[in-house]
Amino acid sequence: MSKYLIDKFLYTVDRDPDLVERYRSAPGELVAWWEAERANTVLNCMTGESSTWLRFTDDERQALIDHDHVRLFELGAHPFLTLTLFIAMFERDNKEPLEYQKAFGARLAHFDLPYPDIAT
Amino acid sequence: MASIVAVIASTHHPFYYRATTATGEDRPPFADEWERKILAFRETLTRANPDVLVMVGSDHFHQLWLDNMPQFLVGKAPFYDANWYNEEREFGLPRMLLQGQEDLSAHILRNGLDEGFDLAFSNELRIDHSITCPIITLRPEADLPIVPIYTNIFAPPLPQPSRFVKLGESIRRIVEQWPSHLRVAIIGTGHLSLELGGPRQFGPHGPDPEFDRRAVEWIASGDLDNCLREVTLDSLHSPGNATHGFMDFMLMMGVAGAGAKADHVDTLDLFHTMEAYFTWYPSGAPA
Numbered sequence: 001m002s003k004y005l006i007d008k009f010l011y012t013v014d015r016d017p018d019l020v021e022r023y024r025s026a027p028g029e030l031v032a033w034w035e036a037e038r039a040n041t042v043l044n045c046m047t048g049e050s051s052t053w054l055r056f057t058d059d060e061r062q063a064l065i066d067h068d069h070v071r072l073f074e075l076g077a078h079p080f081l082t083l084t085l086f087i088a089m090f091e092r093d094n095k096e097p098l099e100y101q102k103a104f105g106a107r108l109a110h111f112d113l114p115y116p117d118i119a120t
Numbered sequence: 121m122a123s124i125v126a127v128i129a130s131t132h133h134p135f136y137y138r139a140t141t142a143t144g145e146d147r148p149p150f151a152d153e154w155e156r157k158i159l160a161f162r163e164t165l166t167r168a169n170p171d172v173l174v175m176v177g178s179d180h181f182h183q184l185w186l187d188n189m190p191q192f193l194v195g196k197a198p199f200y201d202a203n204w205y206n207e208e209r210e211f212g213l214p215r216m217l218l219q220g221q222e223d224l225s226a227h228i229l230r231n232g233l234d235e236g237f238d239l240a241f242s243n244e245l246r247i248d249h250s251i252t253c254p255i256i257t258l259r260p261e262a263d264l265p266i267v268p269i270y271t272n273i274f275a276p277p278l279p280q281p282s283r284f285v286k287l288g289e290s291i292r293r294i295v296e297q298w299p300s301h302l303r304v305a306i307i308g309t310g311h312l313s314l315e316l317g318g319p320r321q322f323g324p325h326g327p328d329p330e331f332d333r334r335a336v337e338w339i340a341s342g343d344l345d346n347c348l349r350e351v352t353l354d355s356l357h358s359p360g361n362a363t364h365g366f367m368d369f370m371l372m373m374g375v376a377g378a379g380a381k382a383d384h385v386d387t388l389d390l391f392h393t394m395e396a397y398f399t400w401y402p403s404g405a406p407a
Binding site for chain 1: 180181182185186187188204205206209210274275276277315316317318319320321322323357358361362391
């Protein structure tokens, strides 16, 4: 499990407008680039002082490539991070207010309490 | 010594700014009532005539991250830039610059450590909507110096609810012992029941109106006994997956004191969440 790395992906993409657009339009390319170039960056350290061990499992990588927020929820990704980034990518397609937000919730309707554990 | 002229607890709804600055067809139908309630709430702070604001909130994965996550953090800086790109993007929040009150920050840090809270600190803190929302609602001039205090209600493992209450009690005592003539208001924001990124989000009401009703009663009457009996880290999952933000309300109940009845109580039932506003006057209501 690399819940931390999924959260790190969502967090670092969400705060960069260019990465948000790349993730929306070319998710496979963006996820591969991010895992190769950014996954091991310690966020407040210089390059050359990176981590050496972080990588996605195949399942996690595929969920990110597929924009599969339901699977991300199941894997224990932090739901605030997922929601914020996915709103950034897809709210613009709304035909009425909150359409995407409501559909996002409806796609998770089969989850009962307790939800998947988000502790990292 | 400093005087605590108001204690205020509030929800921090990031849509307020956009809803109430919108005009014409863009203005949502609930905006007028919301603005009326906020103007009445704002008056409770204005009447107290504060010089300094202690602001309790929670970073929403902006500056604080899982590689280095503090449980409780006090800002100590001459200035705080505020609001983030993703808050501009999603909520239309403006960039802001707030002045800091470093003497009070230092006093809270020193005495908090001595009272048994291993407080983290930050000398360069960019604050987010958990603190700027109450600035926008309660003091839109943003002209008073602040001391920001962040709590972790977001990234488990979290401190126990009782720890939030105790920290609130300590903050009250520590501010009262600040050797200063200044008038301090302590303002904290959290949530009632709330779901974010889960199946119960963005419903016609908050995800658990019954929890909200009981929570408002606990806060308004200062009923820490029942609140602490019923609220646990586990129980807070049930009203909604982001309801751990209620622990910042519990912190503010600690500041107000057990049994302290709020002098101002108001709520607004919105889609997605219940808004709630509370003011206490520890030194008596201002004339």
